[in-house]
Amino acid sequence: MTTPAWDPAQYLRHAGHRARPFTDLLARVPALPGDRPRIADLGCGPGNVTTLLADRWPTAHITGYDNAPEMLDRAHVEHEGPTAGGGRLEFAPADLRTWTPGEPYDLIVSNATLQWVPGHADRFADWTAALEPGGTFAFQVPDNLDAPLHTLMRDLAAGPRWRARLAGVPRGTGTVHTPGAYLDRLTRLGCTADVWRTTYFHVLEGEDPVLDWAKGTALRPVLTALADDPEARDAFLTQYRDLLRTAYPATPHGTVLPFCRLFAVAVREAPRPR
Template identity: 50%
Template sequence: MKWDPAKYVKFDDHRNRPFFDLTGRIHADRPARVVDLGCGPGNLTAALAERWPGAQVVGLDSSAEMLAKAAPLAQAVPALRFEHADIAEWMPTGETDVVVSNAALQWVPGHQDLMRRWLKALRPGSWFAMQVPGNFNAPSHSLMRELAASGRWAARLGGVLRGGESVGEPADYLGILLDAGCAADAWETSYQQVLQGPDPVLEWVRGTALRPVMAVLGDDDARNFEEEYAAALRAAYPQGAHGTVYPFRRIFAVGRKEE
């Protein structure tokens, strides 16, 4: 399943804001090593290198397309690098001080157990911060699943899309951090995003949630699926005088492991 970096960063103002809301709660002073799990095109990982210029900052991602987009950033910043890796197989090293995962763990089944293992391995005084979308039951996602399960598409798309089980609630992540001996904070924010242009919600999900469907269907079927889905989205998210309001719930958790 390939990522399209250009499609992903099309709404970068909206996509980037949760990252800065998340990392603003990290109060690490002079970390030696900072890891960004699921770094995507690398622009936000570079922001971590700017914030902590004395740190070695590493971005990990499983997408070759995203890493190709990120590579020039590392050439400009000696302490910044990007590596191809499956974050489900990653473990922190002893010198890791800050771990950030922004809008990535929803793609990893069993990530809550992974978090427990990561937190156990992190040294005292280190920070862990994560953010995942909490909108799997919003119309943008439920309508996609309903269409995928309908008669025309069920045989090919059955089991392709995950639902609300993809992520936990804020209390779930808070409990994981507290159980690991962290001073922790967890919260949620619903951003009222105003999108512009024709079928903007469809354009948004093309960069993320719709990718598993497009990876299965051929070009003609993909167009037909999108046409049906777009009609449902227009009814669910009507365009107003100022654009199309697309509410987006995000779930955050930050913790510092007690010394």
């Protein structure tokens, strides 16, 4: 899979819709063990949702980690520094394929990132081992690789015109596990786990809003692969746009984008009192 180049401004065009699952995830996180909790946000992007952690835990020391320099630059400029509740918000580079916590955490959280990390479930052991007793590991990932948003992109990329340059470039199936697989993995690591799915029906506005949505996330590998050929890039986008218009037709109240997401909240069991 092509390592995508990210565009914070494009990603933030649908910030409200993208932040809602993170808000729903945080609502299921129980009280943290520390009075001044230490929190890691894995795949923080431009930092806009990392700030929600400071709203929930005002005294926390929060570090957002990401491997995209474009995203981190925006996060540093717009969000880094002391928080109103006496905590601190900071950002640092990290590759989640190898990142291992260097200190204990009360909460490790990830929002719509792990689907980009090959073998991410194999990292859970290191991450949960770094939790304070009673600490939480929580994440959400898109769980819609069978939706037209993705299948049309993959089929187009594998077609006669594009396969030489794009076959295998869009994110494929198998990058997200089943709810049962995550539940099994987390419970085997000594956590009490809660795993569920939610389908959102986002009502998007504007011209070709589903294409605009995809430009911020799913299309990034394709856009990166065609970055040196604007004519080919525009031709692919036109074909994909036309397919999306049929799959997600405009209505009088906007264009509806059904979007399934998978959530998990795992609490590391505290030692029982003797």
